[in-house]
Amino acid sequence: MSQPETSKNNLTVTKKRISDPRSVQILLISLTYLFFIGFIFLPLGLVFSQAFSKGWSFYLESIREPYAIEAVKLTMLTLAIVVPVNAVFGVSAAWAITKFNFKGKTTLKSLLDLPFAVSPVIAGLIFVLLLGSRTAFGSWLGEHGIKIIFSTPGIVIATIFVTFPFIARELIPLMEAQGRDEEEAALTLGAKGWQIFGKITLSNIRWGLLYGMILCGARSIGEFGAVSVVSGHIRGQTNTIPLHVEILYSEYNFTASFAVASLLVFLALLTVVIKSVMEKQFQKNSFHL
Amino acid sequence: MGIELQNITKTFGDYKAIDNLNLNIASGDLIALLGPSGCGKTTLLRIIAGLELADSGKIILENKDTTNLPPRKKNVGFVFQHYALFRRLNVFENVAFGLKVLPFSLISR
Numbered sequence: 316m317s318q319p320e321t322s323k324n325n326l327t328v329t330k331k332r333i334s335d336p337r338s339v340q341i342l343l344i345s346l347t348y349l350f351f352i353g354f355i356f357l358p359l360g361l362v363f364s365q366a367f368s369k370g371w372s373f374y375l376e377s378i379r380e381p382y383a384i385e386a387v388k389l390t391m392l393t394l395a396i397v398v399p400v401n402a403v404f405g406v407s408a409a410w411a412i413t414k415f416n417f418k419g420k421t422t423l424k425s426l427l428d429l430p431f432a433v434s435p436v437i438a439g440l441i442f443v444l445l446l447g448s449r450t451a452f453g454s455w456l457g458e459h460g461i462k463i464i465f466s467t468p469g470i471v472i473a474t475i476f477v478t479f480p481f482i483a484r485e486l487i488p489l490m491e492a493q494g495r496d497e498e499e500a501a502l503t504l505g506a507k508g509w510q511i512f513g514k515i516t517l518s519n520i521r522w523g524l525l526y527g528m529i530l531c532g533a534r535s536i537g538e539f540g541a542v543s544v545v546s547g548h549i550r551g552q553t554n555t556i557p558l559h560v561e562i563l564y565s566e567y568n569f570t571a572s573f574a575v576a577s578l579l580v581f582l583a584l585l586t587v588v589i590k591s592v593m594e595k596q597f598q599k600n601s602f603h604l
Numbered sequence: 605m606g607i608e609l610q611n612i613t614k615t616f617g618d619y620k621a622i623d624n625l626n627l628n629i630a631s632g633d634l635i636a637l638l639g640p641s642g643c644g645k646t647t648l649l650r651i652i653a654g655l656e657l658a659d660s661g662k663i664i665l666e667n668k669d670t671t672n673l674p675p676r677k678k679n680v681g682f683v684f685q686h687y688a689l690f691r692r693l694n695v696f697e698n699v700a701f702g703l704k705v706l707p708f709s710l711i712s713r
Contacts, residue, residue: 496688499655504702505676514701518692 362580365573377563377574385551386559387578389467390536393555397474397535398528405482405527406520412483413490414498424487427480439473439544446472465547470555473541478534482527489523525593533586537579606631607652612661614647621647625661646685653680 367374377383411417412424430438446463447453456463463469497519501511517524539557546553548562556579563572607629614622621644629635637645650656652663654675663671670678690698697704 496684496686497690499675500682500684500688501690501701501705502655502675503653503678503680503682504705505679506701506705507676510705514705515690515692 359580362573362577365570366577368573369570373570374574374577377571378578380571382550382554383559383575386554386556386575389470389553390555392467393471393474394532394535396471397478398532400475401479401482401531402524402528404479405486405531406517406524408483409486409490409520410516412487414495427483427487430477430480435477435538435540436544438476439541442469442473442476442541442545464545465549465553467553469545470542470553473545474535474538477538477541478531481531481534482524485523485527485530486520489520493519526590529586529590533583536582536586606633606666608662608664609648609652610662610664612648612651612658612663614644614651614656614658622651622658631666649682653682654678655682 366377408423408427412420443464444450445452446456446469448457448464453464461468463472497515498511501515506514537557538555539561542555543558543561546555546558548554548558550559550562554562556575560572560576560579563569563575607627609625609627612622612625613620621642625648637648639645647656651658652665654670654673654677658671661671662669665678665680690701693701
């Protein structure tokens, strides 16, 4: 386009440039809505309509039934172990990878993605083959009365494996971008290691840490494949919520299955709410912390 | 004698950043290190502050051998190229940080 000569020409050109992509805007917005409707609103609506298809009392009965309660308890227990463990691992792995130089660093960094690349079923199988009663280690554990596979520890271990990249993945780019300057400045000012970690490093990464923990938690609640392999599906003992949903479904108990599934949806929605509330809270506090 | 550097050598992999450097700076002197980028100015400052360890040589501050002391015991002030303000702390906390992390015994004196 040639250079506009008068100011009037200039104005029309600018106006045109702003208003031009209107059709593109409409297209993109409606595509986004279509996608959301097709992949989020419709399925969610279906879960709830199925869950309540036999009324409130049946819904309450399905989620109050002892096996369902045990499944919820086991899922919560797993969550309560997995998230702190992965938070500690994620922070130390991200710390080591971004702040130190050591051999095999690049390999470790790329291996961090392995649980994302490997199918969860394989992940579960790895631990059955590693810790099951047929292996030397597994039978040794069995002789000492420690049961891992087809028991709660196995479920926790498999879930840790599937979810461990979330926090480290979130933190590595963040810590790489922040560099070491602030830690070194604190060092020359006389701060000790734990003071630097607590006052500088941890508060610089808490955003990413929080976000990673939320993703990790959401995934560990919903993990099916790996847990399914190591769990053994013992009702009331080694069934997590997703496994309980599957068992009910395969018993043609659709309504109860969807009722329990709606618990997962509530947990997911709760995660989203917690995340946005915390984000707001942190933004408010970030000025005088 | 303020700062005494004896036979300082530092290499990064194959690259020799500082090669057997000797430098004496008297107390109260104002010294500028000049040179093209990559010639080891920052590395030398980082070694004096203790943020980097020299491969060999000695760093003597105020007649005290500080070669193997951690940075917090060297008491060297350091202004970073990119200022390195603590982004999560406010102005007051940034200024107060150095005092807050001092050991209690030093504060009460």
